[in-house]
Amino acid sequence: MKTIKLIAACALFTGATASFSHESMPHAAKPAAIKEQKEWGIAGDAKAVTRTITLRMGDDMRFAPSHIQVREGETVRLRAQNKGKVMHEIVIGTKTELDQHAEMMVKHPGMEHDEPYMAHVKPGQRGDIVWHFNRAGTFDFACLIAGHYQAGMTGTITVLPRAH
Template structure:
């Protein structure tokens, strides 16, 4: 039973970012933690976030401290609805490839996936195993309708998504 979780975690780390990291995202870009002007703790549960919504100011750099208190792997991903829909499709496709390749991951180019077009190089996503902590620091540029979500297959649809308002 542990092997599917490991395989799923590896699949999640290997998925497309949905943006060219050299250009960032319309709503902002990753930043070093030292630049943060505020820290916000977000708890990932099965199947919800606490808090349920987030508010930031345009120009603000926020350090998100993420704690997975759930029993499943969860993801904290910043993006608009369309980005989440695409990310979910890619996660499902990648998960299938990983499971069919077996635990030794034959035929998978992890270097390309980790650093090329199939990596989380955009810095807008953190995957956490149960009990794990992580961080994501982000500078928000302009007001935009975005969400924070878990795109592990089925989690977004089950309600693991919340609005992030940029004022």
């Protein structure tokens, strides 16, 4: 029994040391997104991307363009470029969900979250969302950083039905 405890303690110590010692090393790419069906689609596969749509974000609290159109069944790379001097993000969802999430962000401004339908973008940087729009309808996107949503940093996505 002592041998098992010793082996377990060594494994824990080795794992802890490795996790702390890698901080100065470059981090690997994000692990593959968990594919969970949402009203507005599902996380897409980068190999299936048919086009890239660039959305610029600025400190004027606007997206440009603020409306995009895709076709049902299309996998798109949404490339968010932060042209401002403060952090911005893009989150895809329904108006109701974005309203609720924005309210939570005001109460907990430091809240961390990382879903495949979100991209947090530092000033002067860019972030990508690869999304498979498998449901027709009109959906929303927004920056949910406290105050940004309230200032009107929102947009819409129209997903047109499949062409037959």
